[in-house]
Amino acid sequence: MKLDAKIPKGSLGEKWDNHKFNLKLVNPANKRKFDIIVIGTGLAGASAADSLAELGYNVKVFCFQDSARRAHSIAAQGGINAAKNYQNDGDSVYRLFYDTIKGGDYRAREANVYRLAQLSSNIIDQCVAQGVPFTREYGGLLDNRSFGGAQVSRTFYAKGQTGQQLLLGTYGALCRQIELGKISYNPYHEILEYVLIDGHAKGVVTRNLLTGEIKSHAAHAVIIASGGYSNVFYLSTNAMGSNATAAWRAYKKGAYFANPCFTQIHPTCIPQAGEAQSKLTLMSESLRNDGRVWAPKSKENAEKLRKEELKPKDIPEDDRDYFLERKYPAFGNLVPRDIASRAVKEVCDEGRGIAATGLGVYLDFSDAISRLGTVAIEGRYGNLFQMYEKISGEDPYKTPMKIYPAVHYTMGGLWVDYNLMTTVPGLYALGEANFSDHGANRLGASALMQGLADGYFVIPYTIGDYLAGLGFNKVDINNPAFAEAEKNVKDKIEKLISAKGQRTPDEIHRELGKIMWEKVGMSRNEAGLKEAVEEIRRLKESFWKDIKVIGEKDNINETLEKAGRVIDFIELAEIMAIDALERPESCGCHFRLESQTEEGEAKRNDNDFTYVSAFSYEGEENEPKMHKEELKFEFVELTQRSYK
């Protein structure tokens, strides 16, 4: 299939306006004749559900948690970007667009990114109207800060809980529509299958996680807003339940999966403590505004620090290497995430890492504390410092934080066109679940922006264009396609529950995580990737023989849920490794050792790789097929990123 992104004609500034005018509309009185399913209640799903219900559509939402308010968006800390230029520091829609497309290392679509920048302002207005308590200045206006990789202050925030406050805003709107009867609300439900009729998405099959009931739901369109797939790596900053299942099952029904190898590793997370570690905790990027990253210059000192024979304060200034400031004098500690993460890894690979495992460097606030005072630092980062102390048992006011990179975000996801429709008609993907706007690297504070732009301001327009072309007939739940999908789900559950293996889902998941982190992680090379593909395939083969699940299928059964998600992670991991292998250039977060400049920086190859890779499922027996969507740059010039 030829991938058509449906980018509208015209100048950058006109594209979205022209497109909105050309989209077909559904008459207000007819909207209630259409049913829409929304999978997920994070920022993307909840904002889409509210907005569509407000327009008059009948919406059915699902999430696997016990409440919509627990979607993983709740955990976002740092902030959300918008081109408001409230600070009078030269920001504009064009600058936000430019920073984002450059930050993504020129592997995103110009038209999508420009639209995102255009809509950014409306998001802040909407959230404020809902009563989201953003942090304010003394004069009563909204405060802003600058965030990694940006030279203007355009990030809006609610202390260290921006995601929570934004999500509760849109959750409130969701509650209102539930109360008004326009949204049917289904927490504790997991989507396990999609139903296609004549090639169009017409419904889903769910498992009720409390009762085990398998049930079909019919609709005129289905929206996937199920978040990212960082948990392929086992350890990541995502919540324990975050999974790829909803997106992966869509892939197996014909939706293409784009840029699977583009995964972001965030530089400042709390290092792993031991084997029992179940997840990693992010320390917001905003900390790099005042914290200085360093490691000891000598391996000997590093060794002593690891054994706790020395304390960080015993290392004199001259023996410290502030390596980000040294390597990137222009941006210093504020270089984008991919660059910072690799620099940390390099230092640790040289044997200069600290923390018990040697996988860590310092993030030191002592300069900022002596310059600004403890009170000011507490005002800025109080809750983050507290969180760090709770987890590590160390007080960052007194001793530097220890940090190490961790998997954090997935730029890849379901391929969508400009309307956010996947390659399956009537099936849409929003938020982190799609691939659309961040190219090969996402800048801080832009995921919240994208999720809400997709849900509040894009899908309400574009979905109408599709629905307007359908008739008003209800989708027939008695169509055999539903029964068949239900049967597939039941068979798979039966197979899992009757498996007689000896390995727990976590054991297998941890093994997958190790393969991915070592070979498809921060830096990748051909030999390693080939090994990874082989190892993942072996794991996939042995899964059904090895897996152990007990308990009942008609009751809460976390082991069963986990096992189903782990096999999907394994399958997805395979195309991540293949994608990484087939892109021998370095770009953004995807660093191929074979493709670096003399100074060891990522080297893009724009002649050969200025495309989006999109994989299609070709059946269990066949290899997935890769398709290319060429990226055309009409407005910006592709340059090598430099943060020196």
Next chain:
Amino acid sequence: MKVTLNIWRQKNVSSKGRFETYEVDNIDEHISFLEMLDMLNERLLKNDQEPISFSHDCREGICGACGLFINGRAHGPMRGVTTCQLHMRMFNDNDVITIEPWRAKAFPVIKDLTVDRTALDKIMQGGGYVSVNTGGVPDANSVIIPKLIADEAFNSAVCIGCGACVATCKNASASLFTAAKVSQLALLPQGYPERKYRARNMIDVMDGLGFGNCSNTYACEVDCPKEISVLNIARMNREYLKSIFVSLYS
């Protein structure tokens, strides 16, 4: 380190539960409390015993999914933390630890340590929002809110909806939970237009769901992992009285 755990096991909503005792050893003091339970669950599964069901997700104190009653305290012995933020270094070697689910009429136990908290969603549906549709709203900076007011509203808005306040209250009241939202919206100008009805509507829903009344013991504030102040309850009560007044005279 090594600990002995007395854990509440219950097959489903309708069955009777009981305590069972487990020992976990070889615990690194730096792992979290829930990671210690993960270790136990791995072991149970390996031995063909059903793992213990407990709710959790973010494991960093923000989603509100976790919530265990540990040695008689909601979220355990430390102030200002959720269950997932407890680490084993906060316990001693050879401790005996009792772990129960939240207990409240409005939160039925559905399995082991997992309870059904959908009642909290229902309270929110009763009015925990500002009725604005997407689009057509004014510029964000056209509404000026003094920093102190905005910060106070934020302090109420940090509720994570875990239900610890209900679990720890002898009346199983959801007053602190409800009051946090009522307060946030009563403080902010965006909440004004619906102020007259919000408190009453939300309290009516709360009462109808089987939550008890507040008798001012303030246990909720002590066990709230976000340390939300009981002053919010006082504010909610004022809002409630005002709304009764309005309905009498209009």
